Amino acid sequence: MNLIYGLIFSSILALIAMYISSLEIVKSTVNFSPLIIAIIVGLIIGNVIKIPEVLKPGINFSLKKILRIAIIFLGFRLTFQNIVDVGIEGVVVDSIMLISSFIFGVWVSRKYFGLDQQMSYLIASGSSICGASAVLATAPVVKGEMHQAAMAVATVTIFGTIAMFLYPAVYKAGLLLDLNDITYGIFTGATIHEVAQVVAAGFAVSEEAGNTATIAKLTRVMMLAPLLIVLSFYLAKKHSIHGVNLREIPIPWFVFGFIAMVGINSLNIFPEEYINTINQIDTFLLTVSMAALGIETNIEKMKKAGMKPIYAALAIFIYLFFGGLLITKIAHTIFS
DSSP: OTTHHHHHHHHHHHHHHHHHHHSHHHHTTTOOOHHHHHHHHHHHHHHHSOOOGGGHHHHHHIIIIIHHHHHHHGGGGOOHHHHHHHHHHHHHHHHHHHHHHHHHHHHHHHHTTOOOHHHHHHHHHIIIIITHHHHHHHHHHHTOOHHHHHHHHHHHHHHHHHHHHHHHHHHHTTOSTTOOHHHHHHHHHHHOSSHHHHHHHHHTTOHHHHHHHHHHHHHHHHTHHHHHHHHHHHHHHHTOSSOOOGGGSOOOTHHHHHHHHHHHHHTTOSOHHHHHHHHHHHHHHHHHHHHHHHHHOOHHHHHHHTTHHHHHHHHHHHHHHHHHHHHHHHHHHHHO
């Protein structure tokens, strides 16, 4: 019973965020997903008013338990057929860009901007995989704090939004090494941060580009699971003095649930309307978690981080654009 009040509070903020994101003025300008808006709303409320103690257990439950449930059911947005649809070219570009941008992101964040391990991993995962969802999924694995997760989400939101408008503009201007609509879609899906941003940037060019970009992006999202598992083992080994004990490894078990849902969805045993309903409910659960993240985030702690996280995310954004363009062009030359 002590969870109910905080759950209701987080849910109300989530509904507000979903309503705001559905407004035409928001869609036609910033096009922020309800997840991003929920963080902003929660951040404002959590730092303007003192949250009553009675709400905190439910807010904490929303942030941790509901988040894991939402990530598991995120698997219903994907199928293993998506990998087949995007082809070997798309999978190669996705894989190279994810791995290289993650490693580059951690390296540049720590070596050149002096960020701590947690912040470096969070910014790198958000930039290299799927934005805010990746940040929240990575946070428990690297033991990141709430203000660090919020700062990482802020960085990927800024540069993902820039990419959403920049990519179609430079493509239409003929500045992308003579990519066609399909290769542009692969490039977009492999390098822009959030799914919604990829969809916007893809369909701004053509339906073919939009469909290819979406499939490439969803294939990239699927790679979140193996990355988190590898990262868990790596961190356990890195911090272990007497060798790795499997019981001590903080394995993100919800990732296996995510993979299982992808497998179930790949069987096509549920009608499309059922899947759509599951995805709508899952979006709501993710939004509830984001609202809780905003509430739990201390702006003063974010201020102490200064501009370094922004600079690190900018460096990753530049790498994603130019590195992704080069890798896409090379892969197309090899596989065409």
